[in-house]
Amino acid sequence: MSSNTIYVEAQMLIRKSVEEVFEAFINPEITTNFWFTKSSGKLEEGNAITWEWEMYGAKTEVIVIQIIPNQMIKTSWGKPSTNVDYEFKKMEKGTLVVIKSYGYEQTGEDLLKMINDNTGGFTTVLDGCKAYLEHGINLGLIEDKFPQK
Numbered sequence: 515m516s517s518n519t520i521y522v523e524a525q526m527l528i529r530k531s532v533e534e535v536f537e538a539f540i541n542p543e544i545t546t547n548f549w550f551t552k553s554s555g556k557l558e559e560g561n562a563i564t565w566e567w568e569m570y571g572a573k574t575e576v577i578v579i580q581i582i583p584n585q586m587i588k589t590s591w592g593k594p595s596t597n598v599d600y601e602f603k604k605m606e607k608g609t610l611v612v613i614k615s616y617g618y619e620q621t622g623e624d625l626l627k628m629i630n631d632n633t634g635g636f637t638t639v640l641d642g643c644k645a646y647l648e649h650g651i652n653l654g655l656i657e658d659k660f661p662q663k
Contacts, residue, residue: 595617
């Protein structure tokens with residue numbers, strides 16, 4: 515199995531409509547309440563957007579490959595870049611969000627570290643999204659994941 519066939523998956527049921535959850539991922543006015551702190555714009559197909567985590571002095575360019583409203587967002591980002599897909603599935607009790615990351619160039623220990631980081635990172639994003647959309651609470655999970663002191 516090559517590293518290109520390996521993917522990371524994180525998922526969470528969010529007890530809100532698929533339209534509301536989808537909007538939370540494409541609209542930085544909402545997303546900044548549970549993930550990155552700054553964005554150069556809304557996710558739109560074909561655009562390149564910059565996301566920033568100001569508390570870490572980090573930023574990345576996100577290429578929006580495809581958007582299927584209320585169903586799917588396909589992106590590529592990071593260095594080296596990987597593919598990150600966000601799937602939205604309407605469920606009886608809300609919306610199931612599945613984040614899949616794949617297309618890794620790393621191998622060996624570097625690949626294991628990337629898989630671990632992405633699994634934990636995307637799980638944290640989904641936890642924060644759930645708290646914010648369901649209860650209106652910004653838990654500060656991303657900021658507190660790697661406290662500066």
